[in-house]
Amino acid sequence: MSKTLLYVLFTIYATATVGYMVHLIWRRPILPKASLILITAGVLLQTWLLGHRWWMAGYLPVTNLFATLFFFSWALALIYLYFELRYRIRATGLFVMLLNLVLLGGALPRNTSVSALIPALDTPLFSLHIIFSFIGYAFFAMAFSIGALYLCQSRLNSELLPDLPTLRRINEEAIFLGFGLFTLCMIAGSIWAHIAWGHWFSWNIKSVWSVLVWMFYAGMCHAKFVRRWQGGVYAWLSIAGFGVVLFTYLGIGLLLESNHPLE
Amino acid sequence: MELMGQQSKLLLQRIWSFGCSLKLAIALASAATILIMGGSLVMHFNPAIFAGMEQEIMSKWLPRAWSQTPRLVFWVPLSGLLVLLFGINTLCCLIDWLFKIKTRWRKTGEYLIHTGFILLVIAYLWGNISGFRSGPHRIFPGDRIAIPKMPGYALQLDEFTPRLEPSGRPLDMINRVSLWKNEEPVAKALVRINHPLIFDGLVILPASFGQELQGFRFHMPDRGFVDLSPGSRLSISPDTTLEVRKLLPDARQNSQGRVMQTGNLLNNPAMQLSLSGSGGQLWQGWYFLHNPLPGALREAGVFLRPVGPINKTFSLLTINRDPGDKLALTGSLCISIGVIFAFFSFYRKRVQGDRPEV
Numbered sequence: 001m002s003k004t005l006l007y008v009l010f011t012i013y014a015t016a017t018v019g020y021m022v023h024l025i026w027r028r029p030i031l032p033k034a035s036l037i038l039i040t041a042g043v044l045l046q047t048w049l050l051g052h053r054w055w056m057a058g059y060l061p062v063t064n065l066f067a068t069l070f071f072f073s074w075a076l077a078l079i080y081l082y083f084e085l086r087y088r089i090r091a092t093g094l095f096v097m098l099l100n101l102v103l104l105g106g107a108l109p110r111n112t113s114v115s116a117l118i119p120a121l122d123t124p125l126f127s128l129h130i131i132f133s134f135i136g137y138a139f140f141a142m143a144f145s146i147g148a149l150y151l152c153q154s155r156l157n158s159e160l161l162p163d164l165p166t167l168r169r170i171n172e173e174a175i176f177l178g179f180g181l182f183t184l185c186m187i188a189g190s191i192w193a194h195i196a197w198g199h200w201f202s203w204n205i206k207s208v209w210s211v212l213v214w215m216f217y218a219g220m221c222h223a224k225f226v227r228r229w230q231g232g233v234y235a236w237l238s239i240a241g242f243g244v245v246l247f248t249y250l251g252i253g254l255l256l257e258s259n260h261p262l263e
Numbered sequence: 264m265e266l267m268g269q270q271s272k273l274l275l276q277r278i279w280s281f282g283c284s285l286k287l288a289i290a291l292a293s294a295a296t297i298l299i300m301g302g303s304l305v306m307h308f309n310p311a312i313f314a315g316m317e318q319e320i321m322s323k324w325l326p327r328a329w330s331q332t333p334r335l336v337f338w339v340p341l342s343g344l345l346v347l348l349f350g351i352n353t354l355c356c357l358i359d360w361l362f363k364i365k366t367r368w369r370k371t372g373e374y375l376i377h378t379g380f381i382l383l384v385i386a387y388l389w390g391n392i393s394g395f396r397s398g399p400h401r402i403f404p405g406d407r408i409a410i411p412k413m414p415g416y417a418l419q420l421d422e423f424t425p426r427l428e429p430s431g432r433p434l435d436m437i438n439r440v441s442l443w444k445n446e447e448p449v450a451k452a453l454v455r456i457n458h459p460l461i462f463d464g465l466v467i468l469p470a471s472f473g474q475e476l477q478g479f480r481f482h483m484p485d486r487g488f489v490d491l492s493p494g495s496r497l498s499i500s501p502d503t504t505l506e507v508r509k510l511l512p513d514a515r516q517n518s519q520g521r522v523m524q525t526g527n528l529l530n531n532p533a534m535q536l537s538l539s540g541s542g543g544q545l546w547q548g549w550y551f552l553h554n555p556l557p558g559a560l561r562e563a564g565v566f567l568r569p570v571g572p573i574n575k576t577f578s579l580l581t582i583n584r585d586p587g588d589k590l591a592l593t594g595s596l597c598i599s600i601g602v603i604f605a606f607f608s609f610y611r612k613r614v615q616g617d618r619p620e621v
Contacts, residue, residue: 119434180602191595194588195466195468196456198585199396201387205307208299208306218292219288
């Protein structure tokens with residue numbers, strides 16, 4: 001993958017983020033619109049880059065830290081686009097795109113080459129496991145951003161941000177969709193583990209924390225029915241949940257040894 | 264009497280409501296989550312104790328680990344208990360929903376996920392109580408081994424071909440295997456990475472492969488190349504025969520002159536040779552292949568120059584049994600269908616303005 005195109009992509013997203021920032025100060029309606037156009041262009045470019053890498057490698061190239069950060073960033077941008085087009089959340093994009101810049105910025109200095117696929121990963125179940133996993137993570141990242149924004153809005157009551165019921169609604173939707181997709185990721189992973197290692201649940205730290213992520217968000221899908229927890233508590237839980245996701249994705253891969261190493 | 268009956272009914276209703284309680288579900292899931300979070304770190308930093316969790320089923324590993332360090336493994340049965348209680352709570356919710364299905368059918372997706380979760384908990388328990396994990400088993404092509412804990416069953420490796428990259432990196436391990444029951448073949452399969460043989464709860468899959476030293480190729484000035492392995496006999500002259508007794512891949516001789524094996528890798532190979540004539544044994548001794556040929560052999564007219572080892576490739580196969588695997592697959596299917604249903608019903612409920620205002 002060309003590093004130049006990666007920097008172009010980063011610049012597009014960074015300009016869109018600056019657009020949202022400037023809008024907070026100057027409040028020109030053209031700015032969020034321009035940012036949305038830039039993000040759409042960025043998503044299209046990133047989709048092309050991802051498709052090209054997939055085509056060149058002959059398999060979904062999400063096997064190292066660069067590739068996972070790149071895929072995560074793509075999924076987050078795509079999901080933001082979905083929520084933006086569905087709910088017109090505008091300034092909310094600042095928070096999400098800042099997170100996206102962190103992900104893409106983390107990928108930029110890393111080696112972009114595609115390594116040979118190890119035989120155990122050569123199965124469609126691996127691709128399904130990865131796709132559902134990172135799209136699930138992206139929804140959780142979206143919920144984290146919306147949760148943080150909910151807490152800001154509950155204090156600021158700003159006209160620039162969506163109202164609290166809308167933020168709550170988006171947060172619940174992000175958690176629910178993320179949980180569903182992460183569930184499918186766990187199922188694809190379990191079936192794959194059964195045919196690759198002969199047992200569908202493994203007691204390695206990555207698998208255990210994946211179950212913890214699943215249980216946490218399963219709990220959140222239930223917690224929305226507890227009236228006292230709707231809104232504020234739910235927003236805090238979304239933030240805490242993303243902490244669990246980050247530890248499962250990055251913490252275990254980078255700090256501890258696991259069967260899902262990140263290099 | 265009637266009052267007592269009403270009180271009992273009320274008590275049962277309260278117990279049932281508690282069993283179905285959403286708050287109980289959240290409390291149990293939270294407690295299990297926190298406990299497993301801590302436990303997973305204990306697990307990671309104590310690999311000597313927890314490494315066996317992957318090689319054995321829980322009902323074998325837990326009693327042994329508990330007898331060694333109950334302080335470090337207490338969280339495993341405790342979190343298992345919490346997950347089991349969570350499963351029972353989920354079952355109560357499911358039964359409660361089934362009684363109200365006429366009015367709550369829109370929740371079918373969510374309750375399919377509940378059903379799947381219950382099936383997975385049962386499947387895990389079943390597999391970890393009555394299943395087993397064994398291996399890796401070293402099998403040479405043509406060999407047949409008895410399957411542990413399954414009397415009458417045997418596994419035969421008919422053919423083995425490792426696939427390697429030009430750099431020597433393993434790409435795949437292709438095992439043509441057959442499963443036998445009471446001397447009758449019941450299944451045949453090509454077992455390779457991500458393609459196990461699955462039969463009656465058994466999962467047979469490749470773990471690795473290796474080579475074992477079988478013999479050595481020598482060059483003899485008058486005969487060309489000669490392959491020698493334990494049991495080989497070589498006629499030197501009409502009345503003199505050389506016999507190979509033993510072959511050690513890595514051997515050393517101690518101060519008393521005794522030769523012993525020091526490893527399985529090819530480092531310092533040695534052959535025990537015996538030279539016999541018409542009157543009986545003429546000489547017996549060890550020939551360290553890195554050293555010159557023993558004088559007794561040279562005097563008898565034996566001239567051997569080692570060329571290279573003759574190895575036989577073996578396959579390492581893992582044999583596991585999980586009688587709960589079909590149930591787990593059914594649970595996974597329920598959950599997958601449930602997720603799809605739930606996605607549709609979520610948006611339908613949104614369109615209809617149905618909000619979670621409990």
